[in-house]
Amino acid sequence: xxxxxxxxxxxxxxxxxxxxxxxxxxxxxxxxxxxxxxxxxxxxxxxxxxxxxxxxxxxxxxxxxxxxxxxxxxxxxxxxxxxxxxxxxxxxxxxxxxxxxxxxxxxxxxxxxxxxxxxxxxxxxxxxxxxxxxxxxxxxxxxxxxx
Amino acid sequence: xxxxxxxxxxxxxxxxxxxxxxxxxxxxxxxxxxxxxxxxxxxxxxxxxxxxxxxxxxxxxxxxxxxxxxxxxxxxxxxxxxxxxxxxxxxxxxxxxxxxxxxxxxxxxxxxxxxxxxxxxxxxxxxxxxxxxxxxxxxxxxxxxxxxxxxxxxxxxxxxx
Numbered sequence: 206x207x208x209x210x211x212x213x214x215x216x217x218x219x220x221x222x223x224x225x226x227x228x229x230x231x232x233x234x235x236x237x238x239x240x241x242x243x244x245x246x247x248x249x250x251x252x253x254x255x256x257x258x259x260x261x262x263x264x265x266x267x268x269x270x271x272x273x274x275x276x277x278x279x280x281x282x283x284x285x286x287x288x289x290x291x292x293x294x295x296x297x298x299x300x301x302x303x304x305x306x307x308x309x310x311x312x313x314x315x316x317x318x319x320x321x322x323x324x325x326x327x328x329x330x331x332x333x334x335x336x337x338x339x340x341x342x343x344x345x346x347x348x349x350x351x352x
Numbered sequence: 353x354x355x356x357x358x359x360x361x362x363x364x365x366x367x368x369x370x371x372x373x374x375x376x377x378x379x380x381x382x383x384x385x386x387x388x389x390x391x392x393x394x395x396x397x398x399x400x401x402x403x404x405x406x407x408x409x410x411x412x413x414x415x416x417x418x419x420x421x422x423x424x425x426x427x428x429x430x431x432x433x434x435x436x437x438x439x440x441x442x443x444x445x446x447x448x449x450x451x452x453x454x455x456x457x458x459x460x461x462x463x464x465x466x467x468x469x470x471x472x473x474x475x476x477x478x479x480x481x482x483x484x485x486x487x488x489x490x491x492x493x494x495x496x497x498x499x500x501x502x503x504x505x506x507x508x509x510x511x512x513x
Contacts (some may be wrong), residue, residue: 239496250449263362271387
């Protein structure tokens with residue numbers, strides 16, 4: 206349900222300029238009468254509300270916004286190196302993991318298993334665990350930096 | 353945006369924006385804080401120079417989002433607006449609109465205020481609230497029905513007295 210003259214009624218309530226035809230329409234249109242009742246009540250209340258107004262001058266708001274903008278720019282600038290370090294850490298970890306699993310020849314494994322009692326499987330497990338920890342650490346660093 | 357343009361936008365929008373937030377939140381102190389935060393966000397968004405007509409829905413959108421955030425966090429659950437000192441009640445209507453606003457849902461308050469106090473069209477309300485413009489008509493219709501019913505109840509109660 207909508208009356209075509211509703212917007213005119215709202216405007217007239219706002220600026221007080223009622224034409225005779227609009228007044229006449231108001232007498233016969235239930236929807237517009239309802240609109241006028243609500244609009245007049247709310248408008249009167251808005252005028253009252255503005256009496257409680259205590260706003261700072263525009264210049265102060267402008268300066269505060271400029272300070273906030275500068276602060277955010279500094280935060281952004283400081284965040285970038287951490288992001289780069291985190292990303293490089295992830296790349297390093299992935300490369301190291303792949304290298305550890307597929308590229309190290311058996312002879313090199315033996316160097317790492319110098320202590321007696323350690324097997325090749327233990328050495329590989331150590332490589333994998335350290336890589337996982339490095340990846341997890343890099344992820345935490347990236348997430349914390351983003352936050 | 354240069355400072356001169358901002359001053360013009362501030363002069364044209366600060367009062368209605370404050371009244372909107374104050375009546376929706378029911379607290380003038382919250383309105384003072386949120387108005388400043390709204391302009392801060394508006395300025396830090398690094399927008400190009402815009403006309404007052406373009407800036408107004410954008411500012412109301414920021415304010416609406418800030419209010420929604422407060423409600424989502426459970427703040428402003430109590431309506432603690434003080435009585436206006438030195439202001440006499442409207443003797444013609446004798447209707448306390450603050451009571452009415454308190455009984456309405458936040459979204460109903462927003463829609464009614466934007467439509468009837470700010471005189472915004474449905475598309476402007478959509479821009480200011482983030483709702484779809486097609487749903488504004490029906491939501492506004494329901495809000496108006498509810499507000500009218502509450503106003504009629506109050507009028508009847510006053511006549512009986």
